Amino acid sequence: MRNMFRTIERRDSFAGFLFVSPFIIGFVAFFAYPIAQSIFLIFHNSKYAAGKLESEFVGLANLRYIFFEEPHVNRTLWTSISGLLPQIAVVLIASIFLSLIINQKFKGRTFVRAVFFLPVIVTSGVVMSIIKGDAFAASLIETGTSSTAASSFGLQQILIQSGLDSALVDFFTGISNNLFDMLWRTGIQTVIFLAGLQSIPKSLYEASSVEGASAWENFWMITLPMLTPMIMLNLIYTVVDFFTDSTNEVMKLATEYGTGSSQNYGVMSAISWVYFSIIGLILMLIALIYTQAQKRDGRPG
Amino acid sequence: MRTRYLEIKERYSPVLKRKTGPVAWKMVRFLFLVGLCYVFLFPVVYMLTISVRPPDVVNDPSSVWIPRELSLESIKIALRLMNYSRSFLLTLSISLLSTFASLISCSLVGYGFARFRFLGKNLLFGLLVLTIIIPPTTLVFSRFTILDSMQLTGTPFVFALPALFAVGLRSGIYVFIFRQFFAGTPKELEEAARIDGCGYLKTFVRIILPLAIPAFVTVGLFCFIWHWNDFYSSTMYFSGDVRPLPVMLDMLKTALKDAQIFNETYNTPDHIRTYLQAGSLFTILPILIIYVYTQRFFIESVERTGIVG
Numbered sequence: 001m002r003n004m005f006r007t008i009e010r011r012d013s014f015a016g017f018l019f020v021s022p023f024i025i026g027f028v029a030f031f032a033y034p035i036a037q038s039i040f041l042i043f044h045n046s047k048y049a050a051g052k053l054e055s056e057f058v059g060l061a062n063l064r065y066i067f068f069e070e071p072h073v074n075r076t077l078w079t080s081i082s083g084l085l086p087q088i089a090v091v092l093i094a095s096i097f098l099s100l101i102i103n104q105k106f107k108g109r110t111f112v113r114a115v116f117f118l119p120v121i122v123t124s125g126v127v128m129s130i131i132k133g134d135a136f137a138a139s140l141i142e143t144g145t146s147s148t149a150a151s152s153f154g155l156q157q158i159l160i161q162s163g164l165d166s167a168l169v170d171f172f173t174g175i176s177n178n179l180f181d182m183l184w185r186t187g188i189q190t191v192i193f194l195a196g197l198q199s200i201p202k203s204l205y206e207a208s209s210v211e212g213a214s215a216w217e218n219f220w221m222i223t224l225p226m227l228t229p230m231i232m233l234n235l236i237y238t239v240v241d242f243f244t245d246s247t248n249e250v251m252k253l254a255t256e257y258g259t260g261s262s263q264n265y266g267v268m269s270a271i272s273w274v275y276f277s278i279i280g281l282i283l284m285l286i287a288l289i290y291t292q293a294q295k296r297d298g299r300p301g
Numbered sequence: 302m303r304t305r306y307l308e309i310k311e312r313y314s315p316v317l318k319r320k321t322g323p324v325a326w327k328m329v330r331f332l333f334l335v336g337l338c339y340v341f342l343f344p345v346v347y348m349l350t351i352s353v354r355p356p357d358v359v360n361d362p363s364s365v366w367i368p369r370e371l372s373l374e375s376i377k378i379a380l381r382l383m384n385y386s387r388s389f390l391l392t393l394s395i396s397l398l399s400t401f402a403s404l405i406s407c408s409l410v411g412y413g414f415a416r417f418r419f420l421g422k423n424l425l426f427g428l429l430v431l432t433i434i435i436p437p438t439t440l441v442f443s444r445f446t447i448l449d450s451m452q453l454t455g456t457p458f459v460f461a462l463p464a465l466f467a468v469g470l471r472s473g474i475y476v477f478i479f480r481q482f483f484a485g486t487p488k489e490l491e492e493a494a495r496i497d498g499c500g501y502l503k504t505f506v507r508i509i510l511p512l513a514i515p516a517f518v519t520v521g522l523f524c525f526i527w528h529w530n531d532f533y534s535s536t537m538y539f540s541g542d543v544r545p546l547p548v549m550l551d552m553l554k555t556a557l558k559d560a561q562i563f564n565e566t567y568n569t570p571d572h573i574r575t576y577l578q579a580g581s582l583f584t585i586l587p588i589l590i591i592y593v594y595t596q597r598f599f600i601e602s603v604e605r606t607g608i609v610g
Contacts, residue, residue: 015501016417020425023410023476026466027428034443035435041442053446098337101330112334114596118341120523121592126532126547127581130554131344134574183340236434244436254438255533265442272438283434 041269062266090182095189119187189234196230352579356572379579383549396528398461406467411479433473459538482516515602546584
């Protein structure tokens with residue numbers, strides 16, 4: 001042992017290892033093993049009874065089932081992933097906007113801040129689904145429900161007549177119908193952007209106002225570039241939050257297979273892994289674009 | 302140089318001092334603030350105003366926000382159906398234990414990642430990121446079998462035990478916040494303490510912890526709230542009459558739609574609506590109260606933690 005601690009470097013590295021060791025133990029026990037098991041489950045038909053798991057090897061049957069026989073998976077996967085794009089855009093733009101507003105000084109700022117962070121507190125999907133399931137509440141907040149479908153329809157007509165592509169029209173009406181929902185997903189993102197705004201040195205703004213820059217120019221030339229790391233972080237957080245959310249349709253479908261009377265863990269694992277690999281590809285694409293853009297700017301990644 | 306700077310500062314001081322924009326912008330901002338506050342306050346106010354009405358007259362068109370009569374009937378029924386006092390205690394113990402466990406483990410791990418260099422550090426950090434991005438459906442079944450074999454299902458330890466090893470609900474995010482925070486604190490203090498003969502753990506407890514209070518507040522509050530609101534894992538881990546509040550609320554929803562529970566008069570859509578809003582209100586009321594008391598501290602510490610560094 002004495003030999004091991006001979007140099008400070010070695011002692012430091014050993015201490016670091018000790019500090020991180022809870023995570024290593026936890027990862028092996030509660031993470032690596034479950035992951036291995038859920039990959040195992042994809043290729044097996046399993047039954048869990050009386051604390052025992054009985055499995056039978058079925059090869060690729062579960063994967064074949066979800067792609068070619070199960071009626072919902074393909075469609076749900078497609079709508080879920082195509083719904084991701086407007087979601088990300090709206091959440092990011094809204095949270096930048098919200099954080100910019102509450103970063104300013106005005107009367108009642110403390111109150112407004114407390115209100116804007118409410119989504120962080122009331123993130124329970126159940127509570128939100130009850131609010132949205134309430135017809136009267138829905139008529140007060142949503143433009144897309146039956147009672148006020150006319151307004152959304154009007155917007156759609158205007159957009160179509162102005163010569164926009166029908167996919168784009170759907171995109172915009174989709175956003176306007178879900179605005180309430182999307183605003184309610186901005187909590188953490190606003191917090192992160194606010195923390196980012198606080199970390200921008202004031203001297204930059206002083207210098208630029210001496211040069212006579214307008215607030216608009218300040219935003220594009222200073223605020224936004226300085227926020228780039230937070231935009232990246234929020235992008236990833238939004239994607240992850242979106243697809244690990246329990247109200248996500250694909251997750252619901254997978255859970256139904258896991259908890260219902262069918263208890264088909266193989267199909268549940270297959271759906272989640274297919275979904276996760278698609279999302280993983282998207283995340284890698286985002287990371288790649290980000291590092292490429294940084295390289296082009298000549299900044300170290 | 303210095304005088305030149307002062308000269309400029311003097312000359313442009315009106316510009317530098319100007320904190321708020323022109324009147325038009327103030328008005329636009331005011332409108333935005335009012336509208337957004339409406340969006341964010343709406344669910345809470347709605348729950349409150351609906352749940353204190355007598356269920357028979359909940360549809361009274363003459364009052365949208367301010368009820369004409371008050372009645373605690375729906376709250377009483379919702380609380381009874383949800384087994385509120387026992388579910389509340391269960392949820393509270395889950396949140397408290399897991400928050401305590403997460404704060405200990407994630408601060409240690411975060412410190413390890415921020416300060417030390419050791420073999421396989423980057424690999425381990427990559428694995429940590431993996432724990433953040435993997436969807437819970439891939440894990441929850443296996444975790445259930447593990448925890449079930451330890452006979453922990455149905456107790457708060459299903460959350461607290463993984464949290465104690467930094468792999469609990471969203472633990473990766475807490476580790477990340479701590480790592481960013483510790484990476485931003487000056488190293489000199491610790492070096493001085495080390496030279497004075499303070500051990501690694503003692504340095505951490507004596508020197509680092511007092512500095513890291515903002516990070517602890519941020520992580521603690523997030524952790525408490527996320528555990529309180531967790532629905533997905535709780536549906537797997539708990540069964541029986543007493544479950545965490547979000548699950549009880551969801552069960553209330555299905556139970557109320559099930560005509561068996563009530564006789565016909567209690568099962569009108571209006572009654573269901575009122576009971577559900579009362580149930581929702583009391584599911585989030587505890588964390589709302591905590592938030593009201595801690596929000597100033599929380600927002601300040603978020604700003605000072607600089608979460609992302």
